[in-house]
Amino acid sequence: MSLDLFDTHAHLHFPEFDEDREAMLDRARAAGVRRMLTIGTEPESSRAAVALAAREAEVWAAVGIHPHDAAEGDATALAEIERLAGEPRVVAVGEIGLDYFRNLSPPEDQERVFRALLGLARRLGKPVIVHCRDAHEDVLRILGEERAGEVGGIMHCFSGDVAIARRCLDLGLMISLAGPVTYPKPRALPDVARFVPADRLVIETDCPFLPPQGHRGQRNEPAFVAITAARVAELRSESPDVLAARLTANACALLGIP
Ligand SMILES: [Zn+2]
Numbered sequence: 001m002s003l004d005l006f007d008t009h010a011h012l013h014f015p016e017f018d019e020d021r022e023a024m025l026d027r028a029r030a031a032g033v034r035r036m037l038t039i040g041t042e043p044e045s046s047r048a049a050v051a052l053a054a055r056e057a058e059v060w061a062a063v064g065i066h067p068h069d070a071a072e073g074d075a076t077a078l079a080e081i082e083r084l085a086g087e088p089r090v091v092a093v094g095e096i097g098l099d100y101f102r103n104l105s106p107p108e109d110q111e112r113v114f115r116a117l118l119g120l121a122r123r124l125g126k127p128v129i130v131h132c133r134d135a136h137e138d139v140l141r142i143l144g145e146e147r148a149g150e151v152g153g154i155m156h157c158f159s160g161d162v163a164i165a166r167r168c169l170d171l172g173l174m175i176s177l178a179g180p181v182t183y184p185k186p187r188a189l190p191d192v193a194r195f196v197p198a199d200r201l202v203i204e205t206d207c208p209f210l211p212p213q214g215h216r217g218q219r220n221e222p223a224f225v226a227i228t229a230a231r232v233a234e235l236r237s238e239s240p241d242v243l244a245a246r247l248t249a250n251a252c253a254l255l256g257i258p
């Protein structure tokens with residue numbers, strides 16, 4: 001059986017890939033990546049995500065406003081995300097969330113935009129892609145208050161421990177592991193990789209950011225999700241092809257992708 005990988009969080013439409021996007025997608029296919037979700041971070045990049053998904057059969061889109069961009073998330077921007085969310089091949093709302101590590105937007109703007117787009121996701125019945133950095137208490141509280149469990153979603157690039165993973169699962173979310181699980185100092189991520197039930201786990205690159213071990217300092221790309229998959233399979237004592245098929249099935253079920 002050949003690998004069947006799904007990169008559930010990539011920014012394939014970002015300018016970092018403008019010079020070699022087709023070659024990058026070919027490398028992804030060659031590595032067994034048959035599906036990718038490209039993620040918008042504000043209205044303009046969400047439009048680019050939708051356009052790329054319309055062109056590439058293996059690419060679907062999510063549209064949203066990243067916490068870094070929340071200060072610009074006015075009524076016009078939110079209305080544009082709502083319009084884009086209705087486009088074909090838009091299968092999720094995101095990325096959205098809170099980032100208190102860099103605080104590039106004021107926390108009150110982050111929370112306002114996060115709540116508004118959780119409300120949009122619930123109205124549309126689409127799952128959410130959640131970004132959380134140094135903000136787990138507030139993110140988990142807001143996800144509960146806004147009843148995100150009704151639509152489900154993915155805690156992307158999960159960075160917490162087993163206790164936080166359990167709370168995410170209790171809220172109805174899936175956990176996505178990215179390149180950091182492959183690092184020599186992976187903190188609690190190996191425990192998390194072993195803890196999450198097989199039907200609640202997915203993987204991602206977050207490319208062009210966060211390359212896995214062996215590619216650190218380089219641009220990340222979807223083909224490298226195979227490295228993360230291999231490490232997670234090793235941690236769970238499973239074969240990579242069986243694990244990949246399982247995680248792909250999870251992502252497809254959540255996102256409504258055949
Ligand atoms: Zn993110």
Ligand SMILES: [Zn+2]
Nearest residue numbers: 009039095206
């Ligand atoms: Zn991202």
